[in-house]
Amino acid sequence: MTPDELREAAQIELAAQARYTQKVSVCTAAGCASCGGVQVKEAIQRQVAEEGLKEQCLVRSVGCMGLCSAGPLVAVEPDGTLYHHVAPDHAPEIVRGLDLALPVKDLVCPTDQPFFARQHKIVLENCGRIDPDKLPEAIAAGGYEGLAQALTTRSPAEVIHEVTVSGLRGRGGGGYPTGIKWTTVAKAFAAEKYVICNGDEGDPGAFMDRALLESDPHRVLEGMTIAAYAVGASRGYMYVRAEYPLAVTRLKSAIRQAERAGLLGKNICGTPFSFDVDIRLGAGAFVCGEETALIASVEGRRGAPRPRPPYPAESGLWGAPTLINNVETFGNIPSIIRKGGDWYASMGTEKSKGTKVFALAGCIRNTGLIEVPMGITLREIVFDIGGGVPEGREFKAIQTGGPSGGCIPEHLLDTPVDYESLHELGSIMGSGGMIVMDDSASMVETARFFMEFSMAESCGKCVPCRVGTAHLYDLLDKFARGDATPADLALLEELCDVVKNTSLCGLGISAPNPVLSTLRFFRHEYEEKLKAVTA
């Protein structure tokens, strides 16, 4: 597809959509699908057919609309009504409401509430607006426009310059500037280079990548292809967790459709540039989120990391220079190319630009997927967007960054969300999981939970991590049972320090974070457990 054909395809699709006066979009991403989204869609479809409205009313499935706790969600256009907690039985009412343009009052979910109003969507702009299985819909929503622009009007160096100007940083948690990474790979001299998309979202409590891959897979493919053009790669791998079967199916279908349309594969957009993407399934190993372990896994070996340097940018997959970015990082690229790096850099804080997608879960009213500008405070996220803690309980802590992050207490909620501020608090931005805990949660228990996770997920290659996490777990278990002595507390702190500073990869280095941060902010809970022994 040349850029002209792409524009034409977008026009055709828009015209086709304009034939319908009404559009009913039902969320069928994993969250809503597990509470009956697919059945709701079928019921509405049947009802529309029965009432003879097929010609004017389009019923389709779309990706995640964000507010997973209120699912299944149904959006009606053009009046913009959003229904929540829809059941198949509601189909007749909803369809009747369409006709009279009178929404079903009991089911209406106000779209002006802070959960929607405070968000700023870039990566998720098409999530919940397009049918992820239909390429024309993605094209009509501006998909692949950035790719066509990059391939036909810009040199690879100009593309990299744009990304550098945007100030985009790795969204997988590390926060390494994307522009610098791309430059390193582009400069490396090799016959073959690779691009890998890291979709091994292992953090329990994080589901941003799953939602994006399920709702707008073309966006990620487009971002990967632009990256491949910029660094000079001709092969790419999409590493996705096997635990996300729906994401894998949609991604496979997206790759096939894009190849057929000439937007992937040989001579993309009618230019000499070619790029192939293959899917590689993860198999349930948290450590594979670490880039060198991920490369080992793509090569078909056990996912054990190796010391860096050399960094994958110089010697990665099969020894070739390899660019590894997270799903969300690639998701930002098309918008940056389309609207410019300066536009992207105008959002966020001085050092952390743009927006970040978070998965909000735990003891909070509105659970789901949100995208907010960097620099927003945690308080705004928890109380405005999240709607606070339900059932008269009190907020205790927010956990960011999964097993590698820390717990942040109430008095620090005014901290702005950016890489540096969270790091100062002993937590990390992480890939974007945020779990809210109420006053019933025990911090020692939480630390033990995460340590059990790290212990089980340690690959066993380096001693500090393999043995250290097991010992830390034993110590925390002692605390949880109330058998700990003051000496154990000192030992716990010392061991955390050793594991943090001597482990080989990110897993071990960050494994003590949950313990250190709970020790820092909730030390009294550990001490209370001590007292139980002496008394």
Add this chain to the structure above:
Amino acid sequence: MRRLGYAPHALVESLHAAQEAFGYLDKPAMQFVATGLRVPLSRVYGAATFYHFFSLKPPGDHTCVVCTGTACHIKGAPDLLSAVAAEFSLKAGETSKDGKFSVLSARCIGTCGLAPAVVFDSEVAGKVTSEQMLERLRGWAAS
């Protein structure tokens, strides 16, 4: 394996295919993969045991996967597992004696908005209570 040209790097993919076909990985399956890809059996076994997703034991007729991610953990996944342990004396990762069902745990299935989540035979159910879960399992045990 054919799709990836019998290259040794297709190991993880091949194990996925084998597990999908047979439900688990037994010795003949691993030997077949090892010969097909010309890699030592030890490496196949190493990969199969390293990744949690692969199972070396045959699963029950039905499977129920309890999510033990952070959100599910604070929303009561441990209670679900202890309820199962109390009624059927099964721990996560075990199959009932008659082979009717297996209880497994997963790190996170990414439906944290609906915690605690349980996957019954590849169908995800959200906000599961112990009672609902036991009911499903009793149904399976009786079938």
